[in-house]
Amino acid sequence: MSTAAAKDDIILSAQGLTKRFAGFVAVNGVDLAVRRGSIHALIGPNGAGKTTCFNLLTKFLQPSAGAIRFNGRDITSLSPAAIARLGVIRSFQISAVFPRLTVLENVRIALQRRRGDSFDFWRSEKVLSAFDEDALRRVDEVGLADYAAAEAGDLSYGRKRALEIATTLALEPELMLLDEPMAGMGQEDVARISALIRRISANRTILMVEHNLSVVADLSDRITVLARGEVLAEGTYEEVSGDARVIEAYIGAGHE
Amino acid sequence: MAVDAPATLPNSAAKVGAPRHHTLVFFALLLIMLVAPFVLYPVFLMKVMCFALFASALNLLLGFGGLLSFGHAAYFGIAAYVSAYTAKVWGLPPELAILLGTAAAAVLGLLIGALAIRRQGIYFAMVTLAFAQMVYFFSLQAPFTGGEDGIQAVPRGRLFGFIDLANDLTFYFVVLAIVTGGMLAIYRIIHSPFGQVLKAIRDNEPRSTSLGYKVDRYKLAVFVMSATLAGLAGAIKALVFQLASLTDVHWTMSGEVVLMTLLGGMGTIFGPLVGAAVIIGMQNYFASFGAWVTVLQGMIFVISVLLFREGIVGVISRWIKKPL
Ligand SMILES: Nc1ncnc2c1ncn2[C@@H]1O[C@H](COP(=O)(O)OP(=O)(O)OP(=O)(O)O)[C@@H](O)[C@H]1O
Ligand SMILES: [Mg+2]
Numbered sequence: 001m002s003t004a005a006a007k008d009d010i011i012l013s014a015q016g017l018t019k020r021f022a023g024f025v026a027v028n029g030v031d032l033a034v035r036r037g038s039i040h041a042l043i044g045p046n047g048a049g050k051t052t053c054f055n056l057l058t059k060f061l062q063p064s065a066g067a068i069r070f071n072g073r074d075i076t077s078l079s080p081a082a083i084a085r086l087g088v089i090r091s092f093q094i095s096a097v098f099p100r101l102t103v104l105e106n107v108r109i110a111l112q113r114r115r116g117d118s119f120d121f122w123r124s125e126k127v128l129s130a131f132d133e134d135a136l137r138r139v140d141e142v143g144l145a146d147y148a149a150a151e152a153g154d155l156s157y158g159r160k161r162a163l164e165i166a167t168t169l170a171l172e173p174e175l176m177l178l179d180e181p182m183a184g185m186g187q188e189d190v191a192r193i194s195a196l197i198r199r200i201s202a203n204r205t206i207l208m209v210e211h212n213l214s215v216v217a218d219l220s221d222r223i224t225v226l227a228r229g230e231v232l233a234e235g236t237y238e239e240v241s242g243d244a245r246v247i248e249a250y251i252g253a254g255h256e
Numbered sequence: 257m258a259v260d261a262p263a264t265l266p267n268s269a270a271k272v273g274a275p276r277h278h279t280l281v282f283f284a285l286l287l288i289m290l291v292a293p294f295v296l297y298p299v300f301l302m303k304v305m306c307f308a309l310f311a312s313a314l315n316l317l318l319g320f321g322g323l324l325s326f327g328h329a330a331y332f333g334i335a336a337y338v339s340a341y342t343a344k345v346w347g348l349p350p351e352l353a354i355l356l357g358t359a360a361a362a363v364l365g366l367l368i369g370a371l372a373i374r375r376q377g378i379y380f381a382m383v384t385l386a387f388a389q390m391v392y393f394f395s396l397q398a399p400f401t402g403g404e405d406g407i408q409a410v411p412r413g414r415l416f417g418f419i420d421l422a423n424d425l426t427f428y429f430v431v432l433a434i435v436t437g438g439m440l441a442i443y444r445i446i447h448s449p450f451g452q453v454l455k456a457i458r459d460n461e462p463r464s465t466s467l468g469y470k471v472d473r474y475k476l477a478v479f480v481m482s483a484t485l486a487g488l489a490g491a492i493k494a495l496v497f498q499l500a501s502l503t504d505v506h507w508t509m510s511g512e513v514v515l516m517t518l519l520g521g522m523g524t525i526f527g528p529l530v531g532a533a534v535i536i537g538m539q540n541y542f543a544s545f546g547a548w549v550t551v552l553q554g555m556i557f558v559i560s561v562l563l564f565r566e567g568i569v570g571v572i573s574r575w576i577k578k579p580l
Pocket of ligand 1: 021024026044045046048049050051052053093
């Protein structure tokens with residue numbers, strides 16, 4: 001691919017991204033470029049700094065140094081909610097549902113963003129039932145239709161993850177950041193969510209952290225390998241899996 | 257595993273609108289309160305209602321916003337002082353005195369809330385407590401609060417110029433009307449698009465942020481609403497007892513209203529009402545035990561925390577499998 005075209009195609013980029021925690025450098029000068037329309041995987045041993053990267057890219061953490069660009073615009077100084085409003089929606093490594101809302105309400109709270117802000121405390125929540133049909137369709141899409149009325153906190157771990165994806169998708173994000181979407185899922189769920197991710201990637205970009213390497217190999221167009229807070233390698237699955245340093249980092253960390 | 261798309265929405269999938277049993281309980285309570293002043297002392301009942309509103313205001317913040325304020329006496333107390341002062345010294349009619357007291361609480365809530373919501377969890381509670389202590393010392397020192405004596409012999413006046421509130425029974429129905437209005441307002445807030453976001457923030461704040469909600473604004477908004485309603489309760493209380501004193505702004509008042517909310521069941525609609533009735537009833541009927549009331553109150557709290565953490569109404573709600 002020509003450099004000019006590739007450059008134009010970058011939806012999210014980071015230059016020299018660094019995060020120091022009280023004398024400890026969790027992310028160190030990371031350069032990242034995510035191509036529009038691709039599925040980009042961020043992998044690496046435990047503690048490599050993947051989640052910290054996500055937190056920096058979505059501004060849940062303030063970078064110690066570095067710049068972040070989304071669609072060519074410098075978003076380094078924006079708030080997390082502002083970044084979300086630009087169409088960059090993240091999920092969390094630890095399942096992030098709204099436990100005391102129903103499954104349907106979980107998805108609906110994302111759809112509710114279409115109204116803009118919801119400061120109208122004087123209006124009945126009946127106005128939200130306009131979103132119910134869409135919410136139910138999306139709940140069904142991740143195989144949770146039977147649980148639409150259940151409280152999200154009562155779901156099994158795998159189902160919570162599925163609900164989380166449905167909620168993230170409900171915002172129709174331009175860029176999705178998924179932090180270990182398949183962690184803790186059974187084979188069947190992994191297959192279903194993989195298929196879902198592939199399907200939804202058709203008109204959006206996905207940056208995901210995933211430990212399940214067969215999923216990574218199967219889904220991703222490009223892979224960045226992180227170790228000790230630094231980029232170790234980048235390329236296609238074939239390229240990085242053959243890289244000696246990558247193999248060593250994984251074996252060194254007791255993986256595979 | 258393929259799941260057929262259900263043709264219709266499961267009935268309870270979205271808890272939309274007032275469930276019928278809520279309406280029923282509301283009317284039953286209203287009916288009881290319409291009859292009650294002919295059986296029990298109206299002043300006692302008015303006190304219960306003021307604290308029921310106060311606890312419900314706290315519950316709006318704690319049970320639905322997930323924010324534990326340990327300084328709600330500040331809003332209750334400042335409103336009591338302002339309404340007592342404006343009614344007595346300025347000679348304002350009760351409706352204006354109550355309005356000004358409530359407005360003062362709203363302003364104070366905006367100031368303290370703006371600073372407190374930057375902190376999370378226990379730090380939030382500590383900040384609210386610290387500010388409430390400042391309000392207490394201000395009340396102790398300020399010239400218009402009457403220091404240790406408070407503002408006494410506050411005239412109840414005539415509502416709208418012609419309803420004489422000196423009559424306990426008359427005042428009772430006015431208080432009932434105001435408190436019912438306050439409760440309906442809280443109910444609506446909880447069951448509004450705003451309330452839905454509020455519950456999401458309570459359940460998972462980072463996730464709400466990641467969906468694009470500016471959570472600080474929602475938290476500040478509910479903080480001000482809660483402070484305002486607590487102020488409304490304090491303003492009425494000052495006229496009912498014709499007294500505003502340091503007790504109203506003391507930290508034990510903040511603790512008591514938290515106790516009422518937890519005992520009744522935080523995050524339930526009717527819990528704070530029950531909690532307030534139990535605590536005020538105890539203080540009233542066990543008054544002869546003197547200082548032992550406090551000990552008894554403490555024991556009840558410990559027992560309720562150990563036996564039913566969800567509070568009285570929370571437990572009942574679980575039994576009948578319906579949100580109350
Ligand atoms: N808030 C924090 N304060 C101090 N250190 C932190 C903080 N957050 C993360 N770290 C440290 O930074 C390093 C990177 O953590 P991070 O969670 O980003 O790793 P990860 O690649 O996501 O690992 P995993 O695969 O286990 O999820 C770890 O050593 C972690 O202990
Ligand atoms: Mg991680």
